[in-house]
Amino acid sequence: MGLPPEIDFRMLCVFKIMLSPLQVTTVDMQKPPPDFRTNFEATHPPILIDNGLAILENEKIERHIMKSVPGGHNLFVQDKEVASLIENLYSKLKLVLVRKDEQKSAALRAHLGRIDGLLERRGTRFLTGDTMCCFDCELMPRLQHIRVAGKYFVDFEIPTSFRALWRYMYHMYQLDAFTQSCPADQDIINHYKLQQLSAKGLVLTPTPTLQRKELPTDVALKMKKHEELETPTFTTSIPIDVSENSNAE
Known part of the structure; x- marks a missing residue:
């Protein structure tokens, strides 16, 4: 299952801690290094390089991992309920x-409530069990975008009543595979600001409740395509107590 191009998290990062050693390198596609060019x-990540062989498409990468990486087939489980x-x-x-x-x-x-319900019924650390699979590599990046972009632009928050979902996010935040590949909050926000530049008539401005300095629309549309970040921030806090209800600490 390939990730939408809008999602920054690279599914391959999970193999860094679950399978054989893997070096993960992120690339700024607006300023790719000379050797990448x-x-x-113009190929977009993810790209898997195995013994000099480059595999460029998500589906081909998945097939290669399932066939060539020991234990790789365990990541691509079949679960129609989770997939849908x-x-x-x-x-x-x-x-x-x-x-x-x-x-x-x-x-x-x-929709988030239905995911919370599934996690509550199954009682597992991740979507299909107590180890990660491809579905987790799709869901968690989406949840992070919802947390960061949803809060910034429309003051949307994941309800704290979704305790199973928050426990799930807690477990994901403990993984190096996620934290080391998760984009900074500013990068996620900037991604959606760039979308407003490419979509005529679409204006995404912060909600007043966030107490940010808001730019006039005409100025916002002239923003640079990349914002230099002095101090990147990462939203990884959990608003509920998971110590008693968590399966693992």
Whole structure:
């Protein structure tokens, strides 16, 4: 299952801690290094290089891992319930950011509630068990975008009543595979600001409740395509007590 291009988290990072040693390198596609341009031209990550062989597409990367990496097949489990539950989550976030109305926000909360219900019923650390799989590599980046971009642009928050979902996020935040590849809050926010530049008539401005210095629309649309970050921040806090209800500490 390939990740949408809007999601920054690279599914391959999970293999850094679960399978054989893997070096993960992030690339700024606006300023790719010379050797990247030479070898891959305009190809977008993720790219897997195994013994000099470059595999460039998500589906081909998955097939290669399943066939060539010891234990790799365990990551690509089949679970129709999970697959159908997470596939439209990101599109609901996009609708919330574009429409900015309570109806779309309610639909996103309801979708998150169904995921919370599944996690509560299963009682596992991750979506399909107590070890990560491909579905977790898709869901958690979406949740992080919902936390950061949803809060910044429309003051959307994941309800604290979704305790199973928050416990799930807690476990994901403990993994180096996620924390070392998760983009900074500013990068996620800047991603959606760049989308407003490419979509005519679409203006995403922070909600007043965030107490940020807001730019006029005409100035916001002239923003640079990349914001230099002095102090990147990462939202990884958990608003509930998971110590008693967590399966692992």
